Amino acid sequence: MVPGKRGTDRFSVKTLIDRSCFETIDDTSPEFNNFAAILEQILSHRLKGQITWFGYESPRSFWDYIRVACRKVSHNCICSIENMENVGSSRAKGRAWIRVALMEKHLSEYISTALRDFKTTRRFYEDGAIVLGEEANMLAGMLLGLNAIDFSFCLKGEGLDGSYPAVIDYTPYLKFTQSSDSISSDEEELRTLGSSGSEGSTPENIGPPFITDENSWYNKCKRVEQKYRLALEQKGYLEELVRLRENQLSECVSQNKLLLQRIEDMDLAHKMEKEQLEYIIVELQDQL
Known part of the structure; x- marks a missing residue:
């Protein structure tokens, strides 16, 4: 299931x-x-x-x-x-x-x-x-x-x-009907599978040609269009991945800046505290 x-x-x-x-x-x-x-x-x-x-x-x-x-x-x-x-x-x-x-x-x-x-x-x-x-x-x-x-x-x-x-x-x-692009893609896969097993097939197992002369150019154009659409989809997918990585990078850079600023603030506070302690020590020494 x-x-x-x-x-x-x-x-x-x-x-x-x-x-x-x-x-x-x-x-x-x-x-x-x-x-x-x-x-x-x-x-x-x-x-x-x-x-x-x-x-x-x-x-x-x-x-x-x-x-x-x-x-x-x-x-x-x-x-x-x-x-x-x-x-x-x-x-x-x-x-x-x-x-x-x-x-x-x-x-x-x-x-x-x-x-x-x-x-x-x-x-x-x-x-x-x-x-x-x-x-x-x-x-x-x-x-x-x-x-x-x-x-x-x-x-x-x-x-x-x-x-x-x-x-x-x-x-x-x-009841869903496949689009012509999906059908063309499926036909291309069937041809690939058929050509890979053609060496071991006998003449009796070979059926009529899948593409006739009348529509061969039409199917070639559809295959080119399918490859073009696939390239566009891959391009959109890669652009989306780049956008996500850029967002993650910008977020890491902003977090890094915050951490650096926090370190600088802690160093400044540490220096001020050290100066105050030194001043108190001097005063105590004068009193003694």
Whole structure:
């Protein structure tokens, strides 16, 4: 069941990106509702309960983990979510955080920061949890593509009340139609696989040619366009990584400046204290 959720998460991101090319993504989009439900179930998978004073285990929400593990994210929205008047339950706050993080285009940064804090993650999750697996780091990379989408959400609706669990609807995936770029990419993979095994195949196993003379140039153009789009996506991904690294570098530089200023202030205070002690010693010697 767990690998299925991982594959469904990849497919939900893909369908969400494809749908954003035709319409604005908001709470009425079934692709977004499925994506949010899948992400909520991934973050809730094998989440440990909280032990009370009487030794009982009370259930937790993934928001309890996020608000602790994502405190180090610069300019985070944790305090804003905590102070929302119309969002009361922990599950509702987690759902509000997903929407705010998507609108701020920082969801990937939140997830990657939380997963890097392995000590906190281990404290909140049991063995076998998705976030503790080897493929957990791929989640942040998949979510990075959502930064290209402009989301619009209302944080005052009934969908945030947290009174019901997240349910995945597989209907949009069953009726989803691949775009021409995706089909071209799949065809290219099939050709690659076919050419790699052509040496060991017999003439009886060779079927009719996949590309006819009439549409060969059209398919070549589509492949070039697919490679161009892939290069643009990789360029956007690298630019986003550079932006994150620049933000981390600027934050480290500012912290370094603060530490240097603090050291200078401590040196100055130490010199002043030393001068005061020397003055007191001189006065005591005069009195003696």
